[in-house]
Amino acid sequence: MSSDDYSIRVNGLGKCYEIYATPRDRLKQFIIPPIQRLVGYEPSSYCREYWALENISFDIRKGEAFGIVGRNGSGKSTLLQLITGTIAPTVGTVETRGRVAALLELGSGFNPEFTGRDNVYLNAMLLGMTHAEVDERFDKIAAFADIGDYLDQPVKTYSSGMLVRLAFAVQVQIEPDILIVDEALAVGDALFQKRCFGRIEKLLSDGVTLLFVSHDQESVRTLTNRAILLKGGREVTMGSASQVLLDYRKLLHQEESAYFAKLMQPAAEKTPAAASRGETSKAPQESEVAELQGNSQSVTEAPALAGRADQMSFGDGGVEVLAVGTFGADDEPCAVFYPGDVIRIRVDCISRIDTDCINVGVRIRSREGIKIYSWGTLNQDMQVLSGLREGDLFWKRQLKAGEKFHVWLECDCSLGSNLYEIQASISYEAKPDYSAQRILHWKDEAAFFQTLMRQDEYFFGGITDLHMAARW
Incomplete structure (x- = not known):
């Protein structure tokens, strides 16, 4: 890939947080280590390090749709925050080219005391639009959000679905070069999601770069070409979306199997002890079987x-x-x-x-x-x-x-x-x-x-035949 052919470039990216057991340890960390360095002593540490993200590297071409998948806590949101610049990396670099529109958290950038109308102007102008540009596009934003009279009510009265409607409507109207979506569409109703996905596909056809995070595997498979799988802040695999999603399903299965095997271990350990006491073991109840999701014979x-x-x-x-x-x-x-x-x-x-x-x-x-x-x-x-x-x-x-x-x-x-x-x-x-x-x-x-179709005998368009008939 040439140096001018990318929209996002991530190189050796990592984010480390300092975890303190008590507020007192935070104060000690602030005062004591600098003094120890001044007098030539090895500085003490009163915290432990937690790497939310570690050694992540990839390039995303202009106009490419790229997915990020992984379980909760895998580092997906941290990675997006680093790319958008809302937090600073501990190590590594991030480069973006073009105007970035991001839906990271519901209502981020909104003032809860302002009305929806006021927040449209505030949010759009923070994203680089002028007041005149917002005036020109306001009707389109309001129509897309479709929240009716709530547009003139304080945002603090909005539901999560109404918040994401308004936020998405503003973001897509700024004509971004890079669109970043982090699970935000999951709260919308089916009709709004359809409208959003249609708009995303239109942006992709116009050459916009998409960075998409979702637990909906079918959405990731449909919208993106490549993807990365994260676990514990580290890369597990990266490649075509279909292959990464297969690896994701394998990972989920392995973790689920380990969880249920752990659940069954105490029951297996208790059985010999009960037998030595002469107790008669009972068959597990249906609720116990459902909880363990399997019989011990299959597991062992x-x-x-x-x-x-x-x-x-x-x-x-x-x-x-x-x-x-x-x-x-x-x-x-x-x-x-x-x-x-x-x-x-x-x-x-x-x-x-x-x-x-x-x-x-x-x-x-x-x-x-x-x-x-x-x-x-x-x-x-x-x-x-x-x-x-x-x-x-x-x-x-x-x-x-x-x-x-x-x-x-x-x-x-x-x-x-x-x-x-x-x-x-x-x-x-x-x-x-x-x-x-x-x-x-x-x-x-x-x-x-x-x-295939025998077009001269029976023909229809689409993915399935609804056996439609005409009457007049």
Whole structure:
């Protein structure tokens, strides 16, 4: 990348905070170490260092959409504050080129005693607009915010949703070169979010650089090209948005598995002691099973998949996806379908343990990475349990160690022309309602298929067929 081809350049960035046990220690740190240095002694320290961010480096090209993902406390907001200049780095440098518009905290820069109208002028002028420019664009700002008569009420009376409406409306009207969004859109209603994403896409098409932070993985996948994953203030991985999000899901799964394994450890330690006292152990109650999200057999005997060579898979192990294939109505392998065809998906599996409470499912994503549909055997079991259909429960099926089995999932093709990816998963469901789930095996890019149109016979636009009809 040439020196003139970037909007944001971050090099060796780090932010360290000093943590004090008491206010007295803060005062000691302020007075005693400078005196010790003056008299030639090694200075004492009355605080501990906390690195909220450490050794982060990346470049973002002009017009690029870049995502930042990670759990709460991973350093995402600290990184954005350093980039916008609201806090100073301890080490490293940040360079930005162009006008920056940032939505970091709800209502940041707003005076709670002023009205919404007054805050529009105040905020816009702080961002570099003149009073005349605000006058010219005020109607557009008010229309986008769409808060009605509240525009002339004090901001302290606003809900969080109204605050972000007004803040976003101001930021996008200053025509930024760099737009930074940090979870701010999560509080808006569905219609406002749609309007915001539409505006963001318009800015991207105009060459604006986007730095986007969200826990909504589908939004990150759809809006951004590249991303970085943070954990504990450090970079875990950086690359294409789809690959980083896969690594993010693996990270979440590993942390969740470690958490539940820790929960189960005290129960496992108590069992031998109870037996030595001659006590009879009781079966765990349903609420306990739901809390632990799995049985001890699966945890202790199942080989984990998180470290396997297949980078597209993760899970606790125990039951695995061997292969996934797509077939036509005649049970012949088929990878191209037309509207009205039957799509049959076969998931071949093997169980390494004795278990039940299993769900085999798939997720279908478009070429753009948008989730189209997800469904599994547990969805059908839930219909049976609620009396909406008849049949046996796959959830109650007893699987034996070494047993191979397969599941057929089928539907009518109602998808628009595109290439689709099938992700396959096997999960342990402590309860038959998805409320206590543990992933045993998840496989990205398990299979692909394509849908086409016979345009002279049956045609529609979009991602799915709504089977619309006309009347007159």
